[in-house]
Amino acid sequence: MSTTISPGELTGTYTLHPAHTRIGFVARHTLSTRVRGQFEDFDGDVQLNGAHPSKSGAHLTIRAASLQTGHRQRDDHLRGAFLDTEKHPAITFTSTGVQPAGDTTYKVTGDLTIRGVTKPVTLAVELTAAETDSMGDFRVQFRGSVTVNRNDWGVNQNAATSILVSPKVTLEFDAIAVRLP
Structure with a gap:
């Protein structure tokens, strides 16, 4: 993070910059391979209180059908059998607490909703940069992750799938948020 930025200068309302944000996942498939994917359509906002981080918060909405792994047949299968995007078009996260x-x-910490099921999760988040860009916009960059058991949200096709795809999925993000005027 830039050393010229004081915590108080971070305070404000930010919106995710979709062209410079990646929201993805990693799951182990079979014995050793990993399937990586990302979501292409999402929006979110962040409320930062640099002096009192515990007063900060975030909200994210992901269009579940925007899932991409680079393999069309697998993507269609994940959208349908796993995420049931027709009945559950959005995946959401709303923070409930921030602790340094x-x-x-x-x-x-926050509530993660997938397939209409809401469960609490705690993300490890790192503030990696904060600076004014060449256009005069103040930006912050975060990265983070959390590992969840997809079965807790009903993201499971059948018992055979549990053998082929690990129930543990790492949700990860690398995000840039731009402070609103």
């Missing part, structure tokens, strides 16, 4: 874990790291 270091100088630029945080534990962000």
Whole structure:
């Protein structure tokens, strides 16, 4: 993070910059391969309070049908049998708490909703940059992840799938958010 930015300068309302944000997942398939994917359509906002991080918060909405793994047949299968995007078009996260874990790291707790099921999760988040860009916009960059058991949200086709695809899925993001005027 830029050393010229004080925590108080971070305070404000931000919106995710979709062209510079990646929201993805990693799951182990069979014995050793990993399937990586990402969501192409999402929006979110962040409320930062640099002086009092515990007063910060975030909300994210992902269009589940925007899932991409680079393999059309697998994508269609994940959208249908796993995520049931016709009945459950959105995946959402709404923070419920932010706690500092270091100088630029945080534990962000919140409610993750997938397939209409809401469960609490705690993300490990790192603030990696904060600066004014060449257009005069103030930006912050975060990255983070959480590992979840997809079965807790009913993201499971059948018992055979549990053998082929690990129930543990890492949700990860690398995001740039631009402060609103």
